[in-house]
Amino acid sequence: MLIIDCPYCGPRDQSEFSNGGEAHVKRPDGSAEIGDREWGEYVFIRANPKGIFYERWVHSHGCRKWFNCVRDTSTDEILKIYKIDEERPKLDSFKNNVKTPSGEPNLGSGNFTVKK
Amino acid sequence: MSELNLTDNKFIQFHQKIGFKFDGVKYYGYKGDTIASALLRNNLKLIGRSFKYHRPRGFYTCGIEEPNALVQIISEYSEPNTRATIKKIYEGMEIESQNRWPSLETDIGSINNIFSPVFPAGFYYKTFMGPHKNFWKKIYEPIIRKAAGLGKPPKEFKAVSTHLHHNVDITIVGGGLNGLIAAKSLIDTKYSVLLIDFDDQLGGILNNSNKVLSVNNQTPMDWISETVKEIENSKNIKILKNTLVTTYNYINHLIAVEDKFVGSRPLKDKVNSTLHKIRTDQVILCNGHIERFLSFQNNDLPGIMLCSSFEKYMCRYGVLPSKETVIFSNNSNSESLVFSLIKKGFKPKAYIDSRSGENIEPDLFDLIRKNDIPLYTNSQIKGAYGNKKLQKILVEDSSGGVNEIKTDFLCLSGGINPDVHLFTQSKGLLDWDEKDLTYKPAQAFQPTITLGSASGQFDFNAINKEINEKLVIFGIKPVQIKLELNTSHKFKIEKLWEVLPQKQTIWSKSFIDLQNDVTTKDIRQAISEGFDRIEHLKRYTTNSMGTDQGKISSINALGIVSDLLDKKVNEVGTTIYRPPYAPLSFAAIAGRNSYEYYDPERKSPIHNWHITNGAVFEDVVQWKRPWYFPINKDETMDEAVQRESKNVRENAGVLDGSTLGKIEIKGRDALAFMNLIYTNSFSKMKPGTSRYALMLGEDGMVKDDGIICKISDEHFIATTTTGGAATVLGCMEEYAQTEWPNLNVYMNSITEQYATINISGPKTRNIIEKVFPEVNFSNEAFPFMTFQFHEYEDTPIRILRASFTGEMGYEIYVPSNQALKIWEKIISFGKEFGLMPYGTETMHLLRAEKGYIIVGQDTDGSITPLDLGLDWMIGKSKKDFLGKRSLIRSDTVRKDRKQLVGILPTNKNEKLEEGQHIILDKEIKTPTPMLGHITSCYQSPTLGHNFALAVIKNGQSLIGTKAFASTPELKTIEVEIVEPIFYDKENSKLAS
C-alpha cells in the first residue's frame, strides 16, 4: 500500500485516498463547435503508460481535496505531489528509466531470467 | 518408549499433563507440546491422507514448512488445514484427521492411488476439455469432489480478531541468533524497533538444534534469557511473539498475524488473533532457512522426516521419533543430527551419503567411525517400502550392489534454502549459488537487510562480520559474539535432486510435491508435453501450488527441470513466492469488519417508530428503509402494497423519505455552478421555487436526479437519490476544485441533518392544515413546486410542495432530532382522514403508474435524457453543462436507441417480470432479435391492470403497436407498447 503525502494533511495511508485517473486532461466546453473527435477523446481516452504518469488523487476520507501526483507506474514510486493549481512539472525533471521491481522487460511480464 | 529424559528440557513442562483427542481417541501430552510432538510422543506416525491419492502420510517436518500434517481442529469452530507441527495442544482439544473415509487407517479413497493414471500432470486442463462436454460434469467432478481435497470448511464460526497499526523505524523479522544480536545492538538507540518471532520462544536454531554449543561462553539458553531480558527492559524495542509475518508489501508495509491463544483454548468473547499492520523504514530479515527433502520411490511414507526436524523434536520437544533412524543426505547439514543422537546416547542405524568418502567432512567421518555406525558413501536410497509406515529401504552402494535395511524411520537432508519468501515478496532479486545449490537474496528492491542463513550466509563464523557490515548504517557499536560450534567446517553439498526409479510398480511413486501429490514423473511428462517454462510447469502440474508453496521441495523441482532441460538453474528461473507466507484465516483479515460491523447500517431518525409499527425493511445501500407496513402478520407484501397504494390514491399516505441525499450549495457563483452541474437552467427560476433536475455524466448518460430548491442565486438545496448522495457530492466537489476553481461555491452534505416526511394523496391538505394551522396551504398561496420556511414549536422546518406519487403532496424537511415528534403528530392528525404509512414498494408502484423513473432501475448508465423523453429538462440555451456535448454525439442521436415506453399486457391479469425481453415475434426462434427489456413492472389496483416500464429500441415510434414479452420458459406474453404514463396524464392532481 502506498503512502501518499497529501499537500494539505501530510503523509497518509493509501486507503484514505481515491484515484482520479490521468491529470491535466483539458475539458473542452460543451458547445457544439467542439468536434466529435476532440470531445470523444476527452470523454473516453486516457493514457495508461508504463513509467512516468501524471495522475489525480483525492483525499476522500480526509480533507476531500483534489491534488496531482507524478507516479512511476512500473515501480509505484511517487515522484512528486503538487496542488491542483500548481504548474505541471516537466517530464524531463524525472528519471524516466523504466525500472521495474523484478527487472522485467519493458513490455509484457516474465521473470528476470527470461529477459536475458 | 520414544521419550527422552525431559528434565533438561526447558520448553516442555513435563509435570503438566494435557489430555486431548485425536480422531476420537484420548491421548496425553505435556504443556508446550505441539499436536505433532504429542502424537509422536504417543508413537503415532500416521496423521493424514494425501490430497489426490489418499496415500498415508506422517509428520515430515517440525515447523511451518510442513506439507502433510494438516488437521481439523474440531474444538475451534472446526478450523481446517491447521499445521499439526506448530499448533500447540491444550486440555480438551479435539482434533480430526483430514481427507479420509471412513477412517484414517482404512481409507477407501486410497484406491485413487491404483487408478493414478486418471490423475496425470495437467489433469484439470485435460479433463475440462473432453472427451465429451458432459464428461467433466457427470463423471470427473463428482468423483473428484468426493476424493480430492484437504479439510472441510467450518459450518459456523464467529470471528474474533482485531487489527493493530504500527509505525516503527526498524522491524526485525525472526528472533533467532541473528535477530537477537541485531535487536541487542539496537538497544537504547534512537530507533523504535519491533522484533517479531513466530514462535513462543525466542532463540530459533539455538533452541532447535545442538549446532551452537555456547554463546559468549554461556549456554545458549542462558544467553537467550539474558539477551531477551535486556531487550525487554529497553525503551525502544517491542517484542511480538507468536506472530507470523505473512506479507511484505510495497513501501516496507508488513502484515503479521499474532495468535493470542497459543497452547490454550481460544475464548469466544476474547480477541483470538491480532493482525498487525506494520509500516517501517527498514526491515531486517533474520527468518532463517528451510531444509529440503529428496525424491525417490515412496519418499512420502510415514516414518520419513527431515534431519533438522528430527533434531528439533529432540531438542525442543524432548521427543525421539525413533531410536533407530537411518540418515540419508547429500550435504553437511545432517551432521548435527548425528551429533545430537550420540549426545543423547543413541545413534543412527545407518548413515547414507551420496557423496564420496573423501568429500564427507572429516569430523563427521570420525564421529561415524568412532560409534560404529554403518556408513554408505557414494550411495543412494532407491526406495522406501512398507504398509502405512516405513518398514524397509533399499540402498544402492558405491559398488552398485543393492542392500536392504529394515528400519521404521528415515531422516533426509537434501540441502538448505534461505527462507526467501518475504524477500521475494518485497520484490528483491535472487541469484543462484552454484556452490551451496540454492537461491540466495542478491539485490533488495526496498530498504531490506538480510542476516544469517536468511541471507544465504550459512557460516556461523562469519556472523560478526556480516552484522557489523550490514548494520553499520544504524551507527551501532560493533558486536563481537563468540560461538562454540559442534562442527568446525562450513556448509558443503553435492548435487542430488532425485534418485531415479529402479523399477516401476503402480504403487511406487517418487514425489516432488507432497501436499499436492505431484510426482517427478509428472514433471517429466509436463516437459515432454512442452511445458518447459517454470511458471507454466507449475500451473500444469500444480507443483508447489499447495498451502505450503512447496517450501521443502520447490527448489528440488527447479533442479530436476534444469537437469532435464540441460540448463543452469538460473536460466530455468524460479516461480514467484506470493503472499501470504503461510495461510492466515479470513477471520484475522476481516478483523472487526465482520457481522454487524461488516457494513454500517444507516437508520432514519424515525426508524424506531417503523419497528414499533411492524414495518418490513429493505436495504437501500446502507440504509434500512421500510419496505411495507403489513397490518397483521398474515398480510403478504402483495396485499400490503395493494392496500397501501389504493389508500394513497383515495385518502393519503405518508412515507419516510429521510434517506434521500441532501446537499446544500452556497457561494457567490452558486447559480453558475448549478447551471453547469445539472441539465436544467436555474437562471430564470424565482427564489422559493423548485425544479426536478437531471445530472449527466460527461458521456451524456443520466447519472442522478433530484429536486433543486432555489433559495437565492447564491443558495440552493439539492436532493439526490438515496444511493447517489455520496457520488453526487463527490462529483460536485471534483468539478468545483478541478474544472471551475474560479467559481466561488461551497457544498456540504446535510442528508443526516434533516429528515424528510412525504405526505401525498387527495386528503393531504386536510391533514397538513391541521398539523401546521398557521400555514396557508391554498393553491394560490402555496403552488406546486414551491417551498416555504416555517417554524413548528421553535423548530425551523422547510415545506416543499412536490410529488413522487402523482397525487397532491408535500415534503416536510425537519431537523433530525425533531423528526419523530412531527411524524407522530402527522400520523395522529391524519387518522380521521384515513392516513396510512407506506413503504418503498408502494412508492415504486405509484411513481411507475405516473411514469416517473428511478435512476438505476429504469436507467442503467446507457440512457440519455432524450431516451427517457425528458427533452424538456435540458437547458438548450445554456452553453455548457456536464455531458451537454455528448447529447449530439453520433451515438446519442441514433434513431434506434433504446427508449423508455410503457407496456400493457393484452390480458390485463397476465403477470410480467422485470428483466423479461421484449421481442416482435410470438414464436421464439433462436436467435430472436431483442428489442429491449422490462425495467419495472407492477400490479396496479388503481388501473386494475398489470403494467410495466421498459426500454426498447426505437420505442417512441413503436407506441401503439403490439409486441411480446418472453419468459424464461420460452413462452411469450402479448403486450401493447404505450406511452410511459398510466395515471393522470393531464397532471391535474399535482396542482389540485
Ligand SMILES: [Zn+2]
Ligand atoms: Zn488531505
